[in-house]
Amino acid sequence: MSESYEQSYLYRLRHSAAHLMAQAVTELYPGAKLAIGPPIENGFYYDIDFPEPLKEEDLPKIEAKMKELSKLDQRIERTEVSRVEAKALILDDSIPSMGGAVAEYKLQLLDAIPAGETISFYNQQRTDREGKLHRFLDLCRGPHVDTTKEIKNYKLMSLAGAYWRGDVKNKQLTRIYGTAFETPEELEAHLHMLEEAAKRDHRKLGKELGLFMFSARVGTGLPLWLPKGATLRMVMTDFLQKEQVKRGYEPVVTPQIASIRLYEKSGHIITFKDKLFPFMEDEEKETYILKPMNCPFHIEIYQSQMRSYRELPVRYAEFGTVHRYEQSGEVTGILRARGFTQDDAHLFVRPDQLLEEFIGVVELTKVVLQKLGLTDFKVRVGTKDPNSDKYVGHDDNWALATKAIEDACKQMGMEYFISPGDAAFYGPKLDLIIKDALGRDWQMGTVQVDYNLPERFELEYTGEDSKPHRPIMIHRAPFGSLERMIGLLTEQYAGAFPFWLSPVQISVLAIADRHNDAAMALADKLRDVIYDTRNLRVTVDDRRETLGKKIREAQLQKTPYMLILGDRGLEEGTIGVRSREDGDLGEMTVEEFLDSLGA
């Protein structure tokens, strides 16, 4: 969230809307324990521990209560207190939102406030018809709007479970999400935007455009790629393959399963064990696992012979399909599948080559993003969380690797942010983060520096001094995975892929039966044309349908060009060209059309 947002009226308004909701909840559900309720990017939430589980059908009731409370024009007042006074207020049984019975989370929050920091409460109160005073008091840093009357344009969106302080070991609270705006028009526009975003959802478009499918009989998170989706994958892998060849990468191919011993050696078995599909055992009691990562295989290849300092860097690339047993609730179409293909490569480099190679990889990643038309991304440097024990390797290597990443970013003038705890278990990494249609962040491309696997596998090369030295590994995947990248591109382009990526680039529409042969011949001619590494991808619509219908369906399939062939064209040697974006472009010869493509 931007600093300007955090200082905006809207931010305060949403924060106050969260309080208003909490006030409504404490009045409707005595015994509900308030935890935490901040504004967020598109609204606000409040985490509450309810005595009885809350249902979605309860939300309108809470909304109605909020409306009633909002109208009362309650002043929202700040008071600053000492820690002792704060504790007394939190435990004050005379205030409905406070008191010993519901103080559990607020007391913990109070304890978490560092000594010396101001402790403040916000109060809003009303007097009912019988003259009874109802207070709503909340421990809160603020700031807030002046009166509840300002909170008019809001909507409660959804319910979710959320662990107290984000830790699975803690109790799961009920989170109510809502949104609020300054004007009814803005609220309406936001809701409309959400509807529009849903139309771009890759799962919806993937089905409509025939890219991929899922089957309950195949299993959760295991996509089946349909011809058009499979074509899209090939176009993308061709493109990257070509870029990699230019940069000295060599292809390798490795199996889908491996003995568990390989992963014991790599350390994956410990850090990755709950992500693995169930093990397989053969008659000799050898245990195999379905591979969750490609790196150990590439390491085996590196290690299969003596390496000289002269041949480094070695760069092994593979579109490697891996399987990870993601928790059922985490699977999201092809953005988060259980089987997916990484555009993986591992670089084995000398220490003196690390920075240059790292920069080379980041540059390749930038080339890839540019070609794909992805301009809106964040660069995250994931570092070790000092409080976690999930990492392997020595601290000084971690420090070296982290420094290499930051140096590379600085040298390239790339803006980045540090995110402690987002490192791989074997080393720090640089990730590209892109938002999907629904505004969720996804990690796409990744570049990781690794001193640890070379250590574990005792990788070596012979140096100029004839002595053994240890290489450093760079793990990298510019797309991240084909699945996630295609899912994201589908949403970015709302299914209307740029010409070079479109699974079907041109559809030849025959006007009547008598034009079918000529349409086929035209398609064959176009298929001979090489465009951007591959032959043009052309289909023919020779069904007995009206032209209007054929055009409509080609438009809905987001086909970049429709070529219309009828009597006129046969007589004059031209075709009617229609583009997905600009409609009818008029008659032209095939050559003129190809020229316009730059083919």
Place this chain on the structure above:
RNA sequence: GCCGGCGUAGCUCAGUGGUAGAGCGGCUGUUUUGUAAACAGCGGGUCGCGGGUUCGAGUCCUGUCGCCGGCUCCA
């Protein structure tokens, strides 16, 4: 995995305890068509699956599977 929601025809959806529906798609026939849906007819369903309540369940209860939103986790 956890909290909440949703599963009706290939697709999108209607059906609020009393005989399972529409549009699109499919098939058949007619139409031979010039820039976003020709016309007619015909098929098509154990209402995700199992158990229960009821004279009677797509509808209520329960279990289970799948999907969706979120949390946690991740390419």
